[in-house]
Amino acid sequence: MKCKRCRRAEAAVDLPSHHAAFCPDCFFRFFRRQVTEGIRKLRLLAPEDRVLVCVSGGKDSLVLWDVLMDEGYATEGLYIDLGIDGYSDRSKEKVLAYAASRGKTPIVVELAKEGIPIPEAARCVRMQECSICGTVKRYFFNRVAAEGKFTVVATGHNLDDETARLLGNLLHWQRDHLARQHPLLPCGNGGLVRKVKPLWRVSEVETAAYGFLKGIDYVTEECPMSEDATSLVYKEALSRIEDRMPGTRIVFYKGFLDPSNPLRKGPQAPASTDAVSLLEEEPDADAASVTEAGAEEDGGSAQACASCGAPTYTETCSFCRLKERVRKAREQRAARVSR
Ligand code: SF4
Ligand SMILES: [Zn+2]
Ligand SMILES: [Zn+2]
Numbered sequence: 001m002k003c004k005r006c007r008r009a010e011a012a013v014d015l016p017s018h019h020a021a022f023c024p025d026c027f028f029r030f031f032r033r034q035v036t037e038g039i040r041k042l043r044l045l046a047p048e049d050r051v052l053v054c055v056s057g058g059k060d061s062l063v064l065w066d067v068l069m070d071e072g073y074a075t076e077g078l079y080i081d082l083g084i085d086g087y088s089d090r091s092k093e094k095v096l097a098y099a100a101s102r103g104k105t106p107i108v109v110e111l112a113k114e115g116i117p118i119p120e121a122a123r124c125v126r127m128q129e130c131s132i133c134g135t136v137k138r139y140f141f142n143r144v145a146a147e148g149k150f151t152v153v154a155t156g157h158n159l160d161d162e163t164a165r166l167l168g169n170l171l172h173w174q175r176d177h178l179a180r181q182h183p184l185l186p187c188g189n190g191g192l193v194r195k196v197k198p199l200w201r202v203s204e205v206e207t208a209a210y211g212f213l214k215g216i217d218y219v220t221e222e223c224p225m226s227e228d229a230t231s232l233v234y235k236e237a238l239s240r241i242e243d244r245m246p247g248t249r250i251v252f253y254k255g256f257l258d259p260s261n262p263l264r265k266g267p268q269a270p271a272s273t274d275a276v277s278l279l280e281e282e283p284d285a286d287a288a289s290v291t292e293a294g295a296e297e298d299g300g301s302a303q304a305c306a307s308c309g310a311p312t313y314t315e316t317c318s319f320c321r322l323k324e325r326v327r328k329a330r331e332q333r334a335a336r337v338s339r
Helices: 024-041 059-070 087-101 118-125 129-147 159-171 175-180 204-213 224-228 230-244 248-257 287-297 318-338
Strands: 013-015 020-022 050-054 074-081 107-110 152-154
Touching (some): 013 024, 013 204, 020 024, 050 059, 059 204, 074 087, 074 129, 129 224, 159 248, 230 248
Parallel strands (some): 050 074, 074 107
8 A cells, every 4th residue: 555645655554543544754744743733733832841751661752752852842851760670670771772862861760769669659558559650750740840940741641541531531520630631731820830741632553653663662561550540441442432433532532622612621821831830739630639739729829848848738748648658657567577
């Protein structure tokens, strides 16, 4: 089959949802255009932004970093080592190797050194790894962005991630989450760091194809903690629908983002590009953080965390509270062992 664009080269990527098939060069152009259009339409980034790209070692975040660099944005990568046996080391290797290939040195945060490696923390406080991981990652995204004077944090969530989350929010009528789900989370009252998802228009398959054809070496294994993630069930259901009715995902998500959709409040104006601060929470977090985000919505004002100084709506931020619970659990366990 010939490429639908240049009509000369053999097609390497078949995209039924776009009724197209492209050769590698034309696919690169197509993919980059999808990303830059997604950025432009929702005004996610400005040319003067300093972008902190959160890289996990997986295809999405490395592809995102690659495209943003190629598009001329000033970027640095942030890798958070979750302390998961084997998997974290392999992911870090991929991040370091990719960064080196582009002449970069990523910022690395090691949760084991911070006293809160995810698997042990989850065991200590008897919580799901993923919900701890969300709190901890958000905290460091904000902290590193503020310390490094970045104007925006970018994550590699793609169309599959966003539509899976949308389906989950709809099935459970999570109205608060639906109201705030958007590829742009602007700086809020009290100074939420601006967060963007520039890959919102491209699917997982498209991102994987871009990474493969560009020779980006990414970690292919899933995080071992993701086995029970309900998002995988939603992704699978949407994949089956997409297979039968190509193009459904993007229609679903674009319809949701339509400003006239009453389910979604979304950002009313483009975010300020200069106000980065250290507020800890993103609105899609657990119940405690939703309450804190709600305080902001209601006009509540942030204060400095009594322990670490990060902005929070409670006396100590959720990260410090979590760390304290882990510390106490460790002490109790040590006391039991020594008896
Ligand atoms: S699957 Fe869970 S623990 Fe693993 S990276 Fe994702 S949120 Fe974190
Ligand atoms: Zn072509
Ligand atoms: Zn704190």
